[in-house]
Amino acid sequence: MIKMLHLLKQxxxxxxxxxxxxxxxxxxxxxxxxxFGISSSLRHICASCMPANIPFFKYDWxxxxxxxxxxxxxxxxxxxxxxxLGDPNPxxxxxxxxxxxxxYGITDYRxxxxxxxxxxxxxxxxxxxxxxxxxxxxxxxxxRYAGGCxxxxxxxxxxxxxxxxLVATVCFMIGGFIMAxxxxxxxxxx
Amino acid sequence: xxxxxxxxxxxxxxxxDAMCVNESxxxxxxxxxxxxxxxxxxxxxxxxxxxxxxxxxxxEMFRLQSFHMYGIIGSAVIVGIVSLWLIRKFNIKTIYGExxxxxxxxxxxxxxxxxxxxxxxxxxxxxxxxxxxxxIGAGATVIALTLLSAIAGTxxxxxxxxxxxx
Numbered sequence: 001m002i003k004m005l006h007l008l009k010q011x012x013x014x015x016x017x018x019x020x021x022x023x024x025x026x027x028x029x030x031x032x033x034x035x036f037g038i039s040s041s042l043r044h045i046c047a048s049c050m051p052a053n054i055p056f057f058k059y060d061w062x063x064x065x066x067x068x069x070x071x072x073x074x075x076x077x078x079x080x081x082x083x084x085l086g087d088p089n090p091x092x093x094x095x096x097x098x099x100x101x102x103x104y105g106i107t108d109y110r111x112x113x114x115x116x117x118x119x120x121x122x123x124x125x126x127x128x129x130x131x132x133x134x135x136x137x138x139x140x141x142x143x144r145y146a147g148g149c150x151x152x153x154x155x156x157x158x159x160x161x162x163x164x165x166l167v168a169t170v171c172f173m174i175g176g177f178i179m180a181x182x183x184x185x186x187x188x189x190x
Numbered sequence: 191x192x193x194x195x196x197x198x199x200x201x202x203x204x205x206x207d208a209m210c211v212n213e214s215x216x217x218x219x220x221x222x223x224x225x226x227x228x229x230x231x232x233x234x235x236x237x238x239x240x241x242x243x244x245x246x247x248x249x250e251m252f253r254l255q256s257f258h259m260y261g262i263i264g265s266a267v268i269v270g271i272v273s274l275w276l277i278r279k280f281n282i283k284t285i286y287g288e289x290x291x292x293x294x295x296x297x298x299x300x301x302x303x304x305x306x307x308x309x310x311x312x313x314x315x316x317x318x319x320x321x322x323x324x325x326i327g328a329g330a331t332v333i334a335l336t337l338l339s340a341i342a343g344t345x346x347x348x349x350x351x352x353x354x355x356x
Contacts, residue, residue: 008239011239011240011241012236012239013240014240014257014258014259014261015261015265016240017236017239017240017242017262018240018261018262018263018264018265018269019265019266019268020232020236021233021236021240021242021266022265022266022267022268022270023269023273024229024233025270025273025274026270026273026274026276026277027229028229029274029277029284029290029292030277030282030284030285030290031225031226031229031284031285032218032222032225032226032284032285032286033284033290034226035292038318038319038320038323039318039319039344041319042319042341042343042344043344043348045344046341046348050345052345054345054348054351055351056347056348056351057345057348065220065223066223069223069227069230070227070230070233071230071320071323072227072230072323073226073227073228073229073230073231073232073233073234074230074231074233074237074320074323074324074327075230075234075323075324075327076227076230076231076234076327077230077231077232077233077234077235077236077237077238077324077327078234078235078237078323078324078325078327078328078329079234079327079328080231080234080235081234081235081238081239081327081328082238082327085235085238085239087239091241091244091246091247093246093249093250093255093256094250094255094256096253096255097246097249097250097253097255101246109246111329112238112241112243112244112245112316112325112328112330113245113316113325113330113333114245114246118245118330118332118333119332120331120332123332123335130314131315132315132332132333132335132336132339133335134339135311135314135315135336135339136311136315136322136335136336136337136339136340137311137339137340137342137343137346138307138308138310138311138314138343139308139311139315139317139319139322139336139340139343140319140339140340140341140342140343140344140345140347141304141307141308141311141344141346141347142304142305142307142308142309142310142311142343143308143318143319143340143344144304144343144344145300145304145307145308145347145354146300146301146303146304146305146307146308147295147298147300147301147304148295149308149318149319150263150312150320151318151319151320153301153305154267155263155266155270156270156292157295158270159267159270159271160274160292160294161271162294162295163297164295164296164297164298164301165295165301167297167301167302167305168301168302168304168305171301171302171304171305171308171309172308172309172312173252173309174305174306175305175306175307175308175309175313176251176252176309176310176312176313177252177309177313178306178309178310178313179310179311179313179314180248180252180253180313181252181253183310183314184249184313184314187314
């Protein structure tokens with residue numbers, strides 16, 4: 001039992017985590033005909049809190065309440081993992097990346113996000129602000145414009161063999177490559 | 191009849207770009223939604239333990255320095271494809287006995303423009319919408335502001351939607 005718990009506390013390999021994430025697709029369908037997708041929750045939050053007479057937000061968001069329960073669950077899952085299955089070791093990354101990031105003063109690997117540049121205090125530095133606030137804006141704007149995010153397009157859409165989702169997924173990756181390799185080095189040098 | 195049309199209209203509006211419009215004809219009490227929170231909890235645990243929501247792992251992925259994220263997304267998609275195939279082949283119903291229906295995604299240019307914009311944000315924040323919630327839960331409280339900014343981004347999209355190329 002203790003051995004099992006020890007194993008669970010280690011980072012899970014991709015061949016365990018990936019199939020489990022894939023199983024979310026049939027799980028949500030079997031439980032009530034729900035298509036896996038997370039970015040829609042942001043739209044429901046807009047529709048419930050500040051629809052402002054915008055047609056895009058004028059719908060009965062209560063019918064999509066399951067999606068809001070789902071994201072609350074994700075948040076709780078994050079909390080529970082840290083409490084019960086926390087891994088004391090820092091995330092181990094490719095040495096080439098570690099070397100590159102060290103050049104920008106990023107050496108703290110204990111958290112999911114780089115504590116050196118993303119924390120409450122660094123919110124008032126230019127690079128911390130750019131990564132967290134405009135970065136978040138792009139995530140929300142882009143995913144809705146694309147009609148879905150990694151879950152809705154890359155996982156649900158591709159599982160359903162949709163061309164539109166393949167186009168979206170390829171564009172997600174292109175955008176990511178541009179940011180990580182061309183723009184991010186400039187921001188991190190600030 | 192009139193009510194019926196307005197219901198159809200509501201579904202039509204919600205299905206604009208939304209992923210989750212599979213309309214169950216059944217109406218349930220609110221607590222039926224708890225089961226989705228349970229799925230969410232499992233999902234959040236997997237997110238954190240697989241490090242798929244780690245900013246560092248996302249940087250590795252976009253620098254082609256690790257197979258990890260490609261393995262996760264690739265195997266998830268394969269399991270998803272097989273499950274949908276099985277559901278259709280054996281005509282599997284939901285736990286309430288309804289036939290399972292997945293709406294197709296229509297192509298529009300938004301998937302290109304929006305996709306590129308989303309990709310930029312994904313690599314900057316190291317998170318897509320799901321991981322934002324898991325990161326906050328895992329204690330990265332400052333990400334709550336990133337989430338608020340993402341909600342603002344969604345709102346601004348809604349505001350300018352008619353003027354944007356699709």
